[in-house]
Amino acid sequence: MSDLSVTRLTGAVGAEISGVDLNRISDSQFETLCDTLFRRGVVVLRDQDFSPEAHIALAERFGEIDVNRFFTPVAAHPMIAEVRTRAEQNTVIGGTWHSDHSYDPEPAMASILVARELPPYGGDTLFASMTAACAGLSEGLRDTLSGLSAWHTDGSFARSEFDMGKDAAAFRPPSLHPVLIRHPETGERAVYVNGDFTTRFDGWSEEESRPLLEYLYRAVTQPQYCCRVRWTPGSVGIWDNRTVQHFATADYQGHARLMHRITVKGQALER
Ligand code: SIN
Numbered sequence: 001m002s003d004l005s006v007t008r009l010t011g012a013v014g015a016e017i018s019g020v021d022l023n024r025i026s027d028s029q030f031e032t033l034c035d036t037l038f039r040r041g042v043v044v045l046r047d048q049d050f051s052p053e054a055h056i057a058l059a060e061r062f063g064e065i066d067v068n069r070f071f072t073p074v075a076a077h078p079m080i081a082e083v084r085t086r087a088e089q090n091t092v093i094g095g096t097w098h099s100d101h102s103y104d105p106e107p108a109m110a111s112i113l114v115a116r117e118l119p120p121y122g123g124d125t126l127f128a129s130m131t132a133a134c135a136g137l138s139e140g141l142r143d144t145l146s147g148l149s150a151w152h153t154d155g156s157f158a159r160s161e162f163d164m165g166k167d168a169a170a171f172r173p174p175s176l177h178p179v180l181i182r183h184p185e186t187g188e189r190a191v192y193v194n195g196d197f198t199t200r201f202d203g204w205s206e207e208e209s210r211p212l213l214e215y216l217y218r219a220v221t222q223p224q225y226c227c228r229v230r231w232t233p234g235s236v237g238i239w240d241n242r243t244v245q246h247f248a249t250a251d252y253q254g255h256a257r258l259m260h261r262i263t264v265k266g267q268a269l270e271r
Pocket of ligand 1: 083093094095100111113123124125246247248249259261
């Protein structure tokens with residue numbers, strides 16, 4: 001393969017990395033990949049011949065695998081979650097802005113998504129940079145948010161159209177995180193509330209929290225903070241859940257889509 005190169009996807013977020021075979025990634029290439037991931041939020045590598053075993057091996061290079069307790073596991077590879085849309089379904093898993101596992105006390109640091117079966121068009125994933133969005137807030141609002149924490153819950157899985165909440169034992173108590181977190185590697189500040197899992201600010205009622213949370217959900221997903229990843233056969237996408245939120249697009253009705261996802265264990269988040 002040729003030398004590693006990094007191309008930005010948009011001004012705020014995302015990068016494509018070429019010149020790397022993920023089956024044989026060297027230590028220095030892995031270091032560049034991590035650095036790009038932490039600074040750009042999401043990286044995409046194309047044309048990878050990537051088996052489930054290689055997927056697990058790459059995830060373990062980042063850290064311990066954090067198996068999602070709501071997703072259907074891939075048969076024979078229970079560490080991998082299946083993100084499947086059947087042709088007859090009109091909605092998709094992950095079809096709203098969110099950050100994976102924010103309901104956990106130590107949310108997943110990264111997610112690694114591999115395209116296994118793609119529709120003939122559509123099914124792109126959007127990513128929004130929470131560091132760019134944080135920098136775009138007024139100083140006054142940032143100051144207010146910097147003293148706040150918010151509760152996150154896995155309760156939305158109970159309403160899943162995909163029967164993801166079938167196992168009552170999977171649900172856990174809510175977790176509290178700072179509203180503005182500091183990225184553990186880069187020190188950059190990022191907004192850490194999302195529409196799927198955040199319920200309220202600590203010390204505020206849900207009713208009191210709703211207007212400001214809804215303002216934030218709109219503000220942080222403005223187009224200038226986003227990129228759009230078009231999946232092609234052999235694409236592998238890796239994102240940092242502390243830095244980005246993502247959104248799976250439901251625009252391929254009548255066609256199936258299958259992705260394999262591994263989430264990597266993270267740490268408690270600090271302000
Ligand atoms: C997810 O929310 O992790 C799924 C993203 C996708 O299927 O594009």
